[in-house]
Amino acid sequence: MSNLLEAYAQVAGLDVITHLRQLAKPLAGMKVAHVNSTRVGGGVAEILEKLVPLMQELGIETTWEVIEGSDLFYQCTKNFHNGLQGKHISIPDPQLKEYEEINRQNSEILRHKLEDADFVFIHDPQPAPLLSYCGERRGKWIWRCHIDASHPYRSTWKYLRQFVSAYDASIFSLAEFAQTLSHPQYIIPPSIDPLSEKNIELPDHEVASIFTNFHIDPDRPLLLQVSRFDRFKDPLGVIQAFKIVKKYVPGAQLVLAGGGATDDPEGAQVLDEVQESAVGEPDIHVLLLPPDAHRTINALQRASDIVLQKSIKEGFGLTVTEAMWKGKPVIGGDTGGIRLQVINFNTGFRVNTPEGAALRIRYLLHHTQKRKEIGLKAKEFVRDNFLITRHLREYLTLIASLHFGCADRIELNLDKCSSSGQV
Ligand code: UDP
Numbered sequence: 001m002s003n004l005l006e007a008y009a010q011v012a013g014l015d016v017i018t019h020l021r022q023l024a025k026p027l028a029g030m031k032v033a034h035v036n037s038t039r040v041g042g043g044v045a046e047i048l049e050k051l052v053p054l055m056q057e058l059g060i061e062t063t064w065e066v067i068e069g070s071d072l073f074y075q076c077t078k079n080f081h082n083g084l085q086g087k088h089i090s091i092p093d094p095q096l097k098e099y100e101e102i103n104r105q106n107s108e109i110l111r112h113k114l115e116d117a118d119f120v121f122i123h124d125p126q127p128a129p130l131l132s133y134c135g136e137r138r139g140k141w142i143w144r145c146h147i148d149a150s151h152p153y154r155s156t157w158k159y160l161r162q163f164v165s166a167y168d169a170s171i172f173s174l175a176e177f178a179q180t181l182s183h184p185q186y187i188i189p190p191s192i193d194p195l196s197e198k199n200i201e202l203p204d205h206e207v208a209s210i211f212t213n214f215h216i217d218p219d220r221p222l223l224l225q226v227s228r229f230d231r232f233k234d235p236l237g238v239i240q241a242f243k244i245v246k247k248y249v250p251g252a253q254l255v256l257a258g259g260g261a262t263d264d265p266e267g268a269q270v271l272d273e274v275q276e277s278a279v280g281e282p283d284i285h286v287l288l289l290p291p292d293a294h295r296t297i298n299a300l301q302r303a304s305d306i307v308l309q310k311s312i313k314e315g316f317g318l319t320v321t322e323a324m325w326k327g328k329p330v331i332g333g334d335t336g337g338i339r340l341q342v343i344n345f346n347t348g349f350r351v352n353t354p355e356g357a358a359l360r361i362r363y364l365l366h367h368t369q370k371r372k373e374i375g376l377k378a379k380e381f382v383r384d385n386f387l388i389t390r391h392l393r394e395y396l397t398l399i400a401s402l403h404f405g406c407a408d409r410i411e412l413n414l415d416k417c418s419s420s421g422q423v
Pocket of ligand 1: 260294
């Protein structure tokens with residue numbers, strides 16, 4: 001077994017790795033391409049960073065392509081993001097034209113690779129029209145939606161659906177996000193990589209270094225929310241909750257750590273609002289981190305007593321999984337993928353308002369043992385459900401199911417399989 005797979009066996013168990021190898025064997029040599037719009041920042045990049053090398057390690061020729069856009073293009077795709085998450089938004093024609101034109105331009109660069117692939121995974125709306133410019137494609141194309149599309153604004157979805165409906169399948173993170181489409185839809189929740197810099201165990205001194213680096217008092221309670229400065233992540237609601245908590249727990253400290261994904265043009269404006277709301281509050285630390293600050297985020301999550309993700313809409317919320325994996329109790333918005341992870345009173349608390357968040361924060365700060373219990377359950381829940389090995393297994397299963405179609409039987413036994421795949 002390769003060193004990479006060996007390392008995952010240590011965390012997820014040998015059976016899990018054996019199962020992956022069995023599933024991958026009939027798919028060996030296939031060409032798979034993933035396409036998204038940023039190599040750093042945000043959950044999609046975070047997942048592809050390790051999913052791609054793991055698929056390669058399992059014998060599948062996997063590449064990761066990133067389309068490049070203009071400011072106008074990203075304004076448009078941010079509008080799609082907001083529209084899919086339910087915001088009533090009218091997207092100006094020049095933006096839509098730029099969206100299609102940028103995809104056409106990118107297709108000029110990527111066409112040969114994508115047309116030659118057996119499977120193409122297109123992540124989110126940004127590169128969705130690529131398919132319409134790849135007329136000679138020979139493989140199957142899958143649209144992977146990472147966004148909470150439970151109640152999309154009708155006209156946004158109507159526009160995007162014209163591109164999406166041409167795909168062979170789509171993937172949503174939760175059953176509630178599935179749409180009326182004529183192709184098969186798969187439900188695959190995201191995952192974290194337990195061996196990435198973001199999630200590996202850290203030495204105590206590295207965790208402790210964040211107290212000195214960011215002027216945080218190690219002897220007072222620390223609350224944290226890590227996320228892009230995006231309204232759907234509700235950073236202002238977090239500050240509001242914190243201000244309530246301060247009345248009862250004056251020593252509490254809050255870190256709001258974030259940065260911008262390169263495909264998110266609204267971040268600077270939301271950051272301004274957050275900074276304004278934190279004026280005169282020395283115990284609120286707003287940290288603007290570079291996109292590769294994975295170990296710093298890891299240390300912040302480990303140093304915190306409670307992690308918040310008070311989103312109003314959330315496709316999944318990898319930050320929730322990351323914190324749970326570190327044994328932290330999470331207080332999350334009662335929405336989207338957070339519902340899948342935070343089981344109320346069990347692996348954390350779900351809340352709907354700043355007042356609700358403040359109530360749960362106070363409860364957890366006053367019940368140390370409960371914090372530990374919830375954190376332990378949260379970690380095991382992630383091990384069972386949200387590690388990248390489970391995610392990969394489901395991608396492989398999806399590829400096999402689309403590839404072998406309605407074959408009566410797919411032979412997965414490692415010893416008996418031929419490398420070309422035996423049906
Ligand atoms: N993240 C980061 N730096 C930041 C903010 C977020 O590295 O300043 C990471 C975070 O740790 C997580 C991912 O980006 O791994 C965000 O994924 P999530 O699903 O929580 O939200 P998204 O940004 O995709 O909506």
